[in-house]
Amino acid sequence: MPNRLARVRQEEQWTKARLVHELRRAAGSMALPGDESMKRRIAVWENQDGAVSDFYRELLCAAYGRSAPELGIAGEPEMPSAPATVDDALPIAFTRLDLGVVALLRDHTQSIRMLDRRLGGALTFKQAVAHVEQIEGLLRHALPGAHREAAADELGQAAALAGWQALDMGDVREAWRLHEIATAAAREGGQIAGLAYASAQQGYVLLDAGHAVDAQSVMEFARTLAGSGVPAVLQAWLHAAEAEALAALGQRDGVLRALDAAADALPGDTGDDSLPFVMLDAGHLARWRGHCLARLGDGKAIEDLTDALSVMGEGQYGRAEVGLRVDLALAFAARGDVSESRAHALRGAELAGRTGSERQRRRISQLLAA
Template sequence: MGQRLREARKQRGWSQERLVREISRYAEQHLTDVASPASLKVYISEWENGRRAVSSSYALILRALFGKTDDELFGAPEPAAADGYDELIGRIDSARSLSLGMVDTLLNQTELLRSFDRQMGAAALVDQMRAHLEALEDALTFAVLPDARRPVATALAGAATLAAWQALDVGAVERAWRHYELGKRAAAEAEKPMYLAHAMAEQAYVLADAGRPEMAVDLVRDAQRTGGTKVSPRLAAWLFAAEAELCAKAGLARDCREALDRAAAALPADDEARDPDMLSIFLNAGHMARWRGNALAMLGEDDALAELYVALERMDPAFARATAGLRCDLAQAHLARGEFGQAREHLQKARLLANRTGSVRQRRRIERLTGRL
């Protein structure tokens, strides 16, 4: 248990003293009672050395601060003993009574979590997201007939893909990968090629972050083939834009530009950002300018800055994490031009946003760019 907690703390770059301050700050903001700073320092040392169990109240705080589950912080619990057929039949009956209205409620909960994620970041939502996925997985596990399973599988596909992106954002890479696999299985069962293609394309970013951009390009192209003609125009544009970004990471300049052109051609001409057929997709001309500028900046193109500043002007301030990423893109573009002062200014603003949302992924990128100043 202690080793996992220590690793989570070090992953954030926090000392034990910093963790004491963060726990105290969380308690003050949420009107929760915790021990004194001196006692907390002792508790943390004992937790990390396995000499003290973490109580449920402190586990809640630690989950929120690190954006990790109990299993990731403290180890998996002992499996419960089987309760026999009575419990099984009870669960099957409960799943059978799951109405379309209940599925709509679960979809609405996913949407609420997505809205909170855009503004607050993923770290604060780990408990809610875990409970939401468990409810959907249980409903699917014990639903028997296809007509009952498909709506739940659709809801699970969307929720699992969102949970995967959140896990990637807080640095829980293995959890992200497993959630993407769950989302893909659910999308396949639901017979929803759009959901499957989206999950595959997002999963490609895990490979790119892990240093395998060429494999990521192959996966996003496979996602395009999987979606085929059954994807919406906005999702098709999103898939091409994702390909362009991953090609840029892989150093495939020509392929990147061709994918950007295909994305621009596929994108609907209206100003709408939300895809009514795929609610997780936000893409319009403003978002596309950011994506194009990011890819061109990675290629060292001179016109990247103009695209990125257009995107910054159009950026919805509610998209805090995306804004942090855009600031990083601008810093990268300025660095390529040797404009260190402007790069430093954007990185400072990006750091504030990344700290606010608890984005480990963005902070890692900020530190990499800061090392080039």
């Protein structure tokens, strides 16, 4: 049954900001996530009928002065069970998470992310997977509350990163497994942004597996899920991701519309501390546009890709430069310039060897064999 949270807030004539204020007052000394994060969480509860954890159920009841059944968020009744004896007790050591632990997990994820951007996944993948397993272990016995949900959000980000590395290394099965962890963790954390991002990345797994129609459907779902409830830079990223799926389907008009929507959504200031997993500015979007045009066999991609390469700078982003070089090789080949195409393909092959990008090596092999 859908909850009544949206209707109750309307009855109270409260804005989301007012509800956040009342939740903080009900929480007392317990720290809650930032205002924007809380507003996105409220949107999930009200618009997506997202599950409300025990911790937030109590806060909502206190804030509104109503019972859980009145709000439509009552938990399922538990079946009566026999009293546990000492022998039946499980030897569980419960984890008490706090802001310090969550900050350490976040810093470690960011460290792996930055190394990955420079060096590729081959050198950091095992570390990324170990990090995912570590957070999973902490969450398995963590007590409910805001800190657990914040740790779940970190698990989602770490798993999405490791899943992307697995995909880049050519392991589609492992990439899918890790993205399933990422989407489940994002749901527990109540983060629309993290869920939309991980879902869209899962579309790339489908693309590499040869299921372009399904990939486009998943990316459209992710974009629709996010709506206007996520920062503008992520909205732009989701439009561009869908453009790439449409390019794989050869839908030129759809590609151009999606790229234009991405450009319109992209803010002037793309820095957002709440989205460390999104790296997108005008230069990166030009690279994305060039990539989509190259997949369509459009020689006009060369200008966008050349501009993106000059902005990026050689050696700054290993894996991204590999993809850009391959796209340039494709674009020059479409224009009939075999010499330039081969030069970029060879440079891409050199970089792919350093970063361990199996998916780009496959693209390069096809180019050089042509």
